[in-house]
Structure formats: structure tokens, C-alpha cells
Amino acid sequence: MNEMQGLFKIAVLPGDGIGPEVTAEAVKVLKLVEEITGPRFRFHSGLIGGTALDATAVPLPAETISICNNATAILLGAVGGPQWDSKRREIRPEQGLLQLRQRMGLYVNLRPAKVLDSLIGLSALKPERVRGTDLLIVRELMGGIYFGNPRGIFAKNGGRVGINTEIYREHEVERVAHRAFQLARLRRRKVTSVDKANVLETSRLWRDVVTRIGRSYADVELEHLYIDNCAMKLIDEPARFDVILTSNMFGDILSDEAASLTGSIGLLPSASLGERTALYEPVHGSAPDIAGRNRANPVASIASAALMLRYSCRMENAAAAIEAAIEKVLKRGARTPDMQGKKRAVTTSRMGDLIAAETQKLLKSSKFRAA
Ligand code: NAD
Numbered sequence: 102m103n104e105m106q107g108l109f110k111i112a113v114l115p116g117d118g119i120g121p122e123v124t125a126e127a128v129k130v131l132k133l134v135e136e137i138t139g140p141r142f143r144f145h146s147g148l149i150g151g152t153a154l155d156a157t158a159v160p161l162p163a164e165t166i167s168i169c170n171n172a173t174a175i176l177l178g179a180v181g182g183p184q185w186d187s188k189r190r191e192i193r194p195e196q197g198l199l200q201l202r203q204r205m206g207l208y209v210n211l212r213p214a215k216v217l218d219s220l221i222g223l224s225a226l227k228p229e230r231v232r233g234t235d236l237l238i239v240r241e242l243m244g245g246i247y248f249g250n251p252r253g254i255f256a257k258n259g260g261r262v263g264i265n266t267e268i269y270r271e272h273e274v275e276r277v278a279h280r281a282f283q284l285a286r287l288r289r290r291k292v293t294s295v296d297k298a299n300v301l302e303t304s305r306l307w308r309d310v311v312t313r314i315g316r317s318y319a320d321v322e323l324e325h326l327y328i329d330n331c332a333m334k335l336i337d338e339p340a341r342f343d344v345i346l347t348s349n350m351f352g353d354i355l356s357d358e359a360a361s362l363t364g365s366i367g368l369l370p371s372a373s374l375g376e377r378t379a380l381y382e383p384v385h386g387s388a389p390d391i392a393g394r395n396r397a398n399p400v401a402s403i404a405s406a407a408l409m410l411r412y413s414c415r416m417e418n419a420a421a422a423i424e425a426a427i428e429k430v431l432k433r434g435a436r437t438p439d440m441q442g443k444k445r446a447v448t449t450s451r452m453g454d455l456i457a458a459e460t461q462k463l464l465k466s467s468k469f470r471a472a
Contacts, residue, residue: 109414110143112172112378114165116150117185117194118387119397119449120178126399126453127176127406133457134410134419137464141414145172149201150180150194150387160197166204174413175201175380176406179387207373207380208243209277210352211284211408214359214369216339219432223364223440226336231362233340237288238359239281240352242373244273245303247349269303269348274310280374281346282318291322291343295331295351307348328355335359360384365439367398370405372412379413381405391438395448398437400427403456419460422469426459 113128115121128144135141147165154160160180169175180194190196216224216234224231249266278294285292294311296304308325315323326334328351334341335355339362347355360369369384383401391397404427411420435455438446447455463469 109173112175116178118392123399123402124178127402151185177382206375236342245349278314289343295347381409422463
């Protein structure tokens, strides 16, 4: 049985800190999905980050690369921790993740941010302002100012100058724009493209290309906003947004801004897509302060697994069932400590159990049975 017949190879890279704890809960949910849908996943574990450094002296070992190359999708926990902070930049745990993204050609990063009514009190904004927020940030991930040359800090005229270069090639904008419009078709059919076209040439090209691509998606509304205006509107009227399409650096900033609308960082999933293998991971890091204590919130990791089912395995019903299960369990009041202090808090594994059981129940119900 292979991918064509509905069996997917999943590379599982738990990584460091709370990574293994939260990833275990995502795998638990996937295994319970299999009990309903039949065999679907073949899991292959690999090392990445600090644990890989300790075992092999590199943050992304060849064996892990090979596992990922052969996988349909990668489910990652988190990398990093203070015990590796003294290492040279090239061999820090975070390099393992950056190298993996480059090697897999992951050029678009998706970050959904949805404000659940049951958690509205956790938002940085007042409930009446944030209610109904359900947006998706589509961020270009392989180009822009983070990768352009020349770059560096140089001596000049007795002082130093720091230089970075933003470059966008037409095809880089085209491919991410297509993704954004296609994703908007699965949602509320609106794309807000964000740039700084009043100042930057790269943004003028960006706006030109997005406008042209947009003509092929006449059923999707397109608007353009300047980054400064968008940053403001995200606070003033977040519920107005559906898909936000933007460059690497602007997306980096806007996605953290959007994250603060939803409450805990422990809730937010992400997907990074290329032409082939895709990577799914929580937005949060390895949280060394709570690692190994069964206190971490596994929702972001479980929701990342749901995105994997949606985008890599074409199992929309199962993905939707997991997302509905998360909402139900939270609505009933289950909270890990990050969401509710110490009172009545549940452990990482208990939260995973509750979501897994609810997912199974929903998958057996008529609404989701067609999976
Ligand atoms: P972090 O996201 O790990 O933690 C920030 C705060 O949020 C901490 O107080 C932490 O306890 C809390 N938190 C994070 N995830 C949580 C969860 N699931 N449940 C409950 N609480 C949670 O960010 P940081 O402290 O800046 O970084 C710690 C390490 O993680 C560093 O080494 C950093 O480089 C690395 N990091 C890795 C990634 C990644 O793997 N993608 C992303 C960001 C940071």
C-alpha cells in the first residue's frame, strides 16, 4: 500500500524541550483517527535540533534528511534550549530547522489564527473587538530580505555599515500568490495582499504580480494594504480579514501580531508547504521552562496534525473532526496551565486523551463519517 492507495509516510521529529511531549499527543490523535479510517499512516522518527547535536554532532543528521525525503509530511515538535546556546551559530539546534525548510523547498508558511468564543478572555484585545476573528496568514518563506545578498556588517569610512538586501523574483511571488488564492477558495474568498508599495520596489513588483495572478481567480476578492495600515487594522478590526498574503519579513511580524489575538501561544499551529513534502509544527518553541513536566499545551501540535491531514493527506473530514474536537474540549472547560493558571488545569497527556476521544466520537457521527 502506498500514498496513491491512501497510506502516508509521516516523518516524526519531536526535537527538544516540550517537543516530544506535545508531538506524542498529536501522534496519539492520529493513531485514533486510524482506528476509524483504517491504516493510513506509517510513522518514521528522526532526530533534529539539540538532541540530534548531542547524538550526532549536527542539528540535522543525514538519516533525518533521508527520512524526510521519503515522507509525505513532516510533523515536528520544537528545537532549541539553553544547554545548546553557547554553540556556534552554524551548529545551533535552530539551524537544523532552518536547513530542513531550505532543503525541502518550503516556500510558503501558513499560520491560521482563530479566536474561539470559549477562550475569548485570553485575547490581548477586548472580546467585542476580537470576536469572530478567523484568518490565515500566507507568508512567503524562502525569499525576501532574510536571504538576499549582499548582506553583512562591513567597515566603511572608519565606521561600520550593516547591509541586507530584499530581492523578490517574479516567479517567487507568483507561486505564493497562487497558493493564497487557492486557499481563499476553501475559506471566505478574500485575499488581502500586504506590501509597502509606496516605498519599496520589491513591493511594487509584488503588487503588480499579485494583481495579475488575481485576475485568474475572479471569484476571490482581492485588496491591497500597506503593511503599516494592515498592522493597525489587525488590532482595530481583526475579524475583517480572511487570507493575508505577504512577504517573508512582513509575514514574520504580522503572524506574531495575529497570534496575540488568540490567547496562548500553545494553541497555534503552522504548515510550511513546497512542491512536495510539507512540514507541520506548532508556532511555539521548546519552552525549556516547563519541559518534562507534563504541563505543556498540546493543542498547537494536535492542530498542526489536523493541517497535515488537510493539506498533505487530503483527509478533510478527519482534519475538520480534530479541529471540532479541540473546540469542544476547550468549550467544556479543559485547560492546560498556560490557559488558566493552576486551578483545574489538566496535564498535557490528559488534554491529548480528551481531544483524541472527542475526535473519535465525531468521526463516528454522521456529520464526519464520510472521511
Ligand atoms: P517558547 O515558545 O519556547 O516559549 C515562550 C513562552 O511560552 C514560555 O514561557 C513557554 O513556557 C510558553 N509556551 C510555549 N509553548 C507552550 C506550550 N505548548 N504550552 C504552554 N506554554 C508554552 O519561546 P522561547 O522561550 O523564546 O524559546 C525557547 C527555545 O525554543 C529557544 O531555544 C528558541 O530558540 C526555541 N524556539 C524554537 C522554535 C521552533 O522550534 N520552531 C520556535 C521558537 C523558539
